[in-house]
Amino acid sequence: MASSKNLSRFWEWGRKIICVGRNYADHAKELKNVVPTEPVLFLKSPSAYVREGAPVLMPYYSNNLHHEVELGVVIGKGGKDIAQASAMDHVEGYALCLDMTARDVQDQCKQKGLPWTLAKAFDTSCPVSDMIPKETIKDPHNVKIWLKVNDILKQEGSTSSMIFSIPFLISYISRVITLEEGDLILTGTPKGVAAVQEDDEMVAGIDDIISMRFRIKKQV
Ligand SMILES: CC(=O)CC(=O)C(=O)O
Ligand SMILES: [Mg+2]
Numbered sequence: 185m186a187s188s189k190n191l192s193r194f195w196e197w198g199r200k201i202i203c204v205g206r207n208y209a210d211h212a213k214e215l216k217n218v219v220p221t222e223p224v225l226f227l228k229s230p231s232a233y234v235r236e237g238a239p240v241l242m243p244y245y246s247n248n249l250h251h252e253v254e255l256g257v258v259i260g261k262g263g264k265d266i267a268q269a270s271a272m273d274h275v276e277g278y279a280l281c282l283d284m285t286a287r288d289v290q291d292q293c294k295q296k297g298l299p300w301t302l303a304k305a306f307d308t309s310c311p312v313s314d315m316i317p318k319e320t321i322k323d324p325h326n327v328k329i330w331l332k333v334n335d336i337l338k339q340e341g342s343t344s345s346m347i348f349s350i351p352f353l354i355s356y357i358s359r360v361i362t363l364e365e366g367d368l369i370l371t372g373t374p375k376g377v378a379a380v381q382e383d384d385e386m387v388a389g390i391d392d393i394i395s396m397r398f399r400i401k402k403q404v
Contacts, residue, residue, distance in 0.1 A: 191276050192315045194258045195235065197366030201228035201310055202357055203254075203283055207346050207372025211252075214375045223348050223356055226300050228283075228370075232310035239401035241308045242382065246286035249380055249400070252373035253331040253339050253388045255324065256281035257350055258315055262364040271351035274363065278321050280313035280329070280390050281370050282398070287379070311386075312368070313396045320393060324350055331388040333380055341374025 191197075205224035206212040212219045234240060242249045260276025283304065290303035321327060324343060331339040348356070353369060380386065380400045389395035 191258060191260055191366060194276075194279070194315055194366050194368060195233040195312055198230040199364055199366035199368070200361070201230065201232060201368050201370065202361065203228060203304065203370040204348065204353055204372045207348055208341060208374045209347060210341070210345065210375035211373050211377065214377070220347065223353060225357065225360070226304055228305045228310050231307045232305055234308040234311045234398070236396050236398065239308070240282075240284055240311055240386070240398045241401055241403040243286055243302075243306045244403045245302070246289050248286065248288040250285045250287045250377045251331055251333065251338065251380055251386055252283040252285055252377050253329050254281045254283050254370045254373050255327065255329055255343050255390065256312065257324070257354070257369040257371060259363050259367040259369070260365055262362065262367070264358055264362045266355050266358040266363065268351040268355040271354035274354060275318055275350070276365070277315040277318045278324060278390070279315055279368065280388055280394050280396055281368070282311040282331075282386070282388060283370050283373060284309040284311070285377070310370075311396065311398050313394050316390070316394055321390075327393070328391050329374065329388070331376070331386060333378070333384050333386055338378050339374055339376035341376075343371070345374060346371060
């Protein structure tokens, strides 16, 4: 590790949350989006982080909040123009993440050609687990990520289905945005995204390595 600070609490660093969209063909298709030939990137604010024990808030301006379960990659060593061959040296660990999305707002933004900030970057839009040490996940391209709402399985997909691999994404992103230690990359969601309602309980996991639960509440 490159730092004396404790990256195991990466969410306290206030660093960038860089999200990759449409990285699973099955999810791109379920939303009738074109399967991309280059990564689709967007950002979340560090105030999007929320931890188990606190609620995920439905923004006051949305009536269609969706869950998206994703594998997160925690950057341990920053860099610019990182080569794919050395990209994994920049990874400190992984995290289970949700990319909570105000889908109705995102649809309106798409129609108007506006950015997705209101749909994707609001406070509590990024529930995260503890950091999973890099050594615990031997092959990040072969784990199952899953999510249940009120005990009903909604999403289950293997990271082997990602269109763009983690080394490719780190290299691609670092050509555009300098990566810093404590940054988090969300690698996209598989199919099965759906709406949640007030008081629903979401439980998500990576295989049987880690799980986390969050309750939905309305923003007041
Ligand atoms: C259409 C989306 O919201 C893209 C996204 O976030 C994804 O994970 O895919
Ligand atoms: Mg997403």
